[in-house]
Every structure is written in C-alpha cells, then in structure tokens.
Amino acid sequence: MKILIRGGRVLDPATGTDAVMDLFLENGRISKRGTDLQEAAERVINASGCYVLPGLIDLHVHLREPGLEHKETIRTGGEAAARGGFTTICPMPNTKPATDSPEMIGYVREKAETDAPVHVLPYGAVTAGQKGEKLADIAGMAKAGAVGISEDGKSVMNSALYRKGMREAAKAGIPVMAHCEDIDLVEGGCINDGEKSRELGLPGISNSVEDVITARDILLAKETGARLHLCHVSTADSVKMIREAKREGLQVTAEVCPHHFTLTEDDIPSADSNFKMNPPVRGEADRQALIGGLQDGTIDAIATDHAPHHADEKAKPITEAPFGIVGSETAVALTITQLVEPGILTPMQMAERMSLAPARILGIDKGSLEEGKCADVTVIDPAAEYVIDPSQFASKGKNTPFAGWKVRGKVVATIVDGNVVYQA
Ligand SMILES: NC(=O)N[C@@H](CC(=O)O)C(=O)O
Ligand SMILES: [Zn+2]
Numbered sequence: 001m002k003i004l005i006r007g008g009r010v011l012d013p014a015t016g017t018d019a020v021m022d023l024f025l026e027n028g029r030i031s032k033r034g035t036d037l038q039e040a041a042e043r044v045i046n047a048s049g050c051y052v053l054p055g056l057i058d059l060h061v062h063l064r065e066p067g068l069e070h071k072e073t074i075r076t077g078g079e080a081a082a083r084g085g086f087t088t089i090c091p092m093p094n095t096k097p098a099t100d101s102p103e104m105i106g107y108v109r110e111k112a113e114t115d116a117p118v119h120v121l122p123y124g125a126v127t128a129g130q131k132g133e134k135l136a137d138i139a140g141m142a143k144a145g146a147v148g149i150s151e152d153g154k155s156v157m158n159s160a161l162y163r164k165g166m167r168e169a170a171k172a173g174i175p176v177m178a179h180c181e182d183i184d185l186v187e188g189g190c191i192n193d194g195e196k197s198r199e200l201g202l203p204g205i206s207n208s209v210e211d212v213i214t215a216r217d218i219l220l221a222k223e224t225g226a227r228l229h230l231c232h233v234s235t236a237d238s239v240k241m242i243r244e245a246k247r248e249g250l251q252v253t254a255e256v257c258p259h260h261f262t263l264t265e266d267d268i269p270s271a272d273s274n275f276k277m278n279p280p281v282r283g284e285a286d287r288q289a290l291i292g293g294l295q296d297g298t299i300d301a302i303a304t305d306h307a308p309h310h311a312d313e314k315a316k317p318i319t320e321a322p323f324g325i326v327g328s329e330t331a332v333a334l335t336i337t338q339l340v341e342p343g344i345l346t347p348m349q350m351a352e353r354m355s356l357a358p359a360r361i362l363g364i365d366k367g368s369l370e371e372g373k374c375a376d377v378t379v380i381d382p383a384a385e386y387v388i389d390p391s392q393f394a395s396k397g398k399n400t401p402f403a404g405w406k407v408r409g410k411v412v413a414t415i416v417d418g419n420v421v422y423q424a
C-alpha cells in the first residue's frame, strides 16, 4: 500500500527533525519525506495539526497467552496496542506456563505473526517456570528471538542464580528487564505504605521493597557487565541510584509507567482494586522524582506495564485482587496531558522516550522516520480532547483507574510496515 501522510509535524529524534512535512510510505518503508509531495497514494492521511512520530514501542506489556486467555490474548492485546499508537510491543513471560524455552518464544512469535496487528517481540523468563530454582535456556531463547529476559511479576530472589542469568544474558547480547521487589519485605502489602494505607487500614508496600533490589541489580550488572533495564521504576531513591549508575557509565536503563507519573497514593479514592498495581503509586516526592528523571534522561523510556485482568478477579477485595492495570490505550493521552501539555517534556522528548529510546534498549533498527527506514508510524492529534471510556478498549482488560478522565491526545492512525492497522 502506498500511503501519504500529509502536513503533519514530523518529530524524528534520530535526526533531530521537527518540521511540518509529508511522509510517503511505500513497500513497507518510508520512501520519501519532504514538503508538498506529489506521489500518487492509495491512501492519504491528513495529519495537519498532528504529531507524526516513529511508531511507538512499548517495552512492557502482558499478553497473557498462552494460558490466561480470559484476561487477554495476543490478538486482543495486539489490537489494544494498535489502538494505543504502539507499533511494537514486548510481552513479559509470566504466561501459563511461563514463556521459558526456545519453543515457547517461537510459539509466541509465530502466533503473533498471524494474530497481532503490531510487531511482538517477547522476553523469555530468567528461570524455568519462573520458579527461581534453575536458569531457563537463555542462550536458546535469545536464538529463538527473545529480545531480553525477565522474571517480571517478581524478582529472582536468589542473587547467585540471578548473577548467573545476567552472565548468560550478557553472553547472548540481550538485556535483563528487572522487576525489583524484595518479596520478603512485602508482608502482604497491597498499596503504597503511607498515609493512605493507614487511612484505609490496608497493608502497605514500602519504597525499600523496590529500592533494595534496584541497588542489588545495579551492583550485579556492574559485576557481570550485563545490560540492565529497570522496569516500572516508582521511587525517588531508585531514580537516584539509576542516575548514579549512569554517571559511572554502567549499561543501565529504566522505564516509568504513565500511572506512576500521573497518580499518587492521595488519588486512591477507596479500597478500589483498579488502583492496585505493582509497584504501587507512591507519594508526591516520588512522582516528582520520576518526572525529573524523565526530563533529564535518567529515565530512558515510558512503558505501560499493560496488565489486563478479568473483571471477576478485580472484583475481589483489594487485599486478594491481582496486581495490575491496563495501559496500552491510555499511555499516549496521559503522556500528552500530564507531560507534554504542561511543558514538562517537549513533543520531541515524548518521541524519544516512547520510540527511539526503547528501540535502542532492545537494540533494534526502529524509532526513526528517516528515509529508507521501516514504515512504522504513529499519528497523534495532541489537541483532541476526550473522556477515557474502558468499554471502548480493544483490550479484554477494563481495569483502569482512569475511567471518566478527561484527557487530550488522541491516536489518529497507527501504521505498521506501511499498513494502517488502526485509524480513528
Ligand atoms: N504490574 C502488575 O501489577 N502486574 C503485572 C506483573 C508485573 O508487572 O510485575 C501482571 O502480570 O499482572
Ligand atoms: Zn513487574
């Protein structure tokens, strides 16, 4: 398909381009960019007033397939991503069984090829069955197409085993995506340990639950030479440690999720499990530190940690309901409303945090709108205002704390390999 994207504000962090121009897509590539292109197209997308970004890359989603299809599937999670403006997503291995072998990585990749409208690049588990007892076949999974390893949902608490896993990942040339949570420190906590947990009489999760493992993981990355990526960073002290690690020149990167830069514990209205996620939303000082980290580049990327759960599971009392909220279809609007509109991030920084930086973390040739690059493109109307309505989500998961929020920033079109996979 030949597509002409006309008159949008092209934001390409790879070349530093920020200008109103046209993009012509042909044979799955960006074949031309410039002003007043006259190429004959089968489809013209009027992008006037819109941002035209390199296709957004979500480093952190849960697709739940195989085994937990009542929550989400590769198809529905892929459709949710497309609707949210993402052209590439990276699913975590906490499926059932866990994605912990070359065969299972192959299965997810093949299933995604037929079912998902977007690129799906899976992570493999660090340990067999995510049981924390023995390492999975990391080299084999990398060969089968795993773009990283992760024990997401938990940490590998055995540091010796984890260190071995890091060495394997370093050898295989793939990053370690770290969920930082000292399980022995959790003690049944379900929201942030603070004023709100006391007010609601709920067990709390202190910052140290995360920070202790952030520190350990950085030290192990230093020792092993592994590329370490810290998932869903939520605390001020973790940001500080990441900043210091980067200053030392370690190969450490990090992501924050929209809910962590948008909400604090003060926003939790009641014991509502749509506000239960891991790590929890923290205090205002933490939220400000995350924003500061995004501004100065300590935090490389914005990722959603899209974590769909069934309504029945989320209807349980908050102490029993599973952790996690959906994020694929609200990330763009929250980023624009919370960060771009108030001038905290420039539109170019948004493109960098949501596309180029994730591509670099994965070591893939994406995140750029240069001529000749693959035609993964996201068109966003930053001024369009709407109300978040979970019943409109393509995701099976409706578990969001943002229902009814008035936001700005609407995905107009999502283009993958030169094909329109979503258009508003
Ligand atoms: N973030 C969450 O609250 N839940 C995730 C697991 C995870 O990302 O740690 C899930 O799989 O549901
Ligand atoms: Zn996690």
Ligand SMILES: [Zn+2]
Residues within 6 Å of the ligand: 060, 061, 062, 092, 152, 153, 305, 307
């Ligand atoms: Zn996760």
